[in-house]
Amino acid sequence: MFLRRRQSQNLQENCSEEREAKVKELRAALGPLSGRNLKFCTDACLRRYLEARNWNVNKARKMLEETLKWRSAYKPEEIRWNEVAHEGETGKVSRANFHDLFGRTVLIMRPGKQNTSSGEGNVKHLVYLLENSILNLAEGQEQMSWLIDFTGWTMNTNITIKTIREIVYVLQNHYPERLAISILYNPPKFFESIWKVIKYFLDPKTAEKVKFVYTDDKNSVEFMKSLFDVENLPSEFGGKATLNYDHEEFSRLMAQDDVKTAKFWGFDEKPFQITKSRSQAEVALSSPAL
Template sequence: MATEQQLSTDSKYDQYDFPTTAPESQPGHPGHTTPEQDAKVHQFRAELEQLGYTDRLDTLTLLRFLRARKFDVEAAKTMFTTTEKWRKEFGTNDLARTFDYKEKEQVFQYYPQYYHKTDKDGRPVYIEKMGKIDLNAMYKITTGERMLQNLVTEYEKLSDPRLPACSRKAGKLLETCCSIMDLKGVGITSVPSVYGYVKQASDISQNYYPERLGKLYLINAPWGFSSVFSVVKGFLDPVTVNKIHVLGSGYQKELLSQVPAENLPAEFGGSCNCEGGCEFSDMGPWLEPEWARPPKWAAPKEDKEADNTVQNEDPGYEKKDTEGQDGAETTA
């Protein structure tokens, strides 16, 4: 049985300036691992090193991939290598530093997606409003590719600086976020037009950013949604199901039991009215000087290139940047 302990770290990869003990007293979570699980972390890292990987091998990241695959090292290795291949093809390592979503304000008229303050556990709150989605109108402003690039950029920023700042402020390791998905205005007829994008976005989250969901509140769920979800639950992992709360229009009491009123935008029953709009404020510990630190990916790329010179001279070595590094935390 796992007991609370210090995170078993590797000095080569683990440089954390925030707490590394998870609040969940569950086996496999940092500070609550068994000797067998610690051994699997070492095995996982050693096998990845043999394949030539040098980035994102910190203990917190490896534990997330292992938890996502029930500590099956071979399955976790497949997930990790697939993720690294995707990161290279998508250009993920550069996005947080270079992506400029200049059309954001226009896009948000149809599909607001934003982080805003924290829940009662100290986790970042992520909000999506799906009722106004009109892809035809949005694609006159932006492209599906740029929408996905923005999504990935925000995942990278969740990993660093958001979660580390929240961990410092809470005094405990936080690796997940509290998500609110507002379904008000979503009808059956709108589903086909947005299904493709939503599926792509969901695939990115599940496949490449594992173990990032803390709680998910589906609010203003339309009539019949609960029945549909009860069928879907049969295909989901029980751990995931326990994180999802389907609520109708009377969601305020339950939502406010998780998110303090002063942190919840007024339109959802809270008392927060950020100047310029909560959806554009990006308020949270990651902007508070006491808790914020420069993210790892903000370092100039040229500073890293010299470190890679020897590795790049080896034709068998596949270059991988350290920017946006999950977990060294760096989160999905």
């Protein structure tokens, strides 16, 4: 038994050494980097791209180079809340103020709160919140969790397949290995046909991270308890907390984070001043503060 344990340990060490060698090989293949590209391409980043391409250095290099081109053109780190705040007025996507039991940032999505038909606006809003969620990951944590509440969702509130494809493309190609799990909570029966279409665009590894959870299913209840503290979890997802979305308060939080983002990327930026909005909408700021 001792010999088997020792052999297993040696295999793990050899695998770790091989993977670190691939990280160095990928960095060399990328060539000299500077500015934002250098800051983006940490060893952890390179590992995520290698993992996404099954540790094939050439494929990971190609994927990462495409991301660097996309970031250079799209400039996701320069998007500020005031540019996308109108998309978030109903709280259709927001960052929760609690982590899951693994310390991962949680994004709450409520497709029933869809408030615009702009594909470009929806993608930009989500990209902003992805960047914000990454900024707020706990130390040593690389991934985030998504909670998707289908309350009030109908075919009339759905975004287009074209927009869904764009979101899937951006997530899979430019944020690889950032999603730990995506929980679809109480999706209606007719969502199954839509899921078949969405799944067609998903990488099999990404599709495996999507879990269907139902209130009246005992296994689902236990599954949620294995991932979240029920005291922090909103009642919409089987927890004991209250999900109150306050758009004005969430805007203040995002404005503060915009300053952190600017500092992280080396920008000199002053806080964006939030003015009192005329209307109150709902935001995921219900549980204990981060």
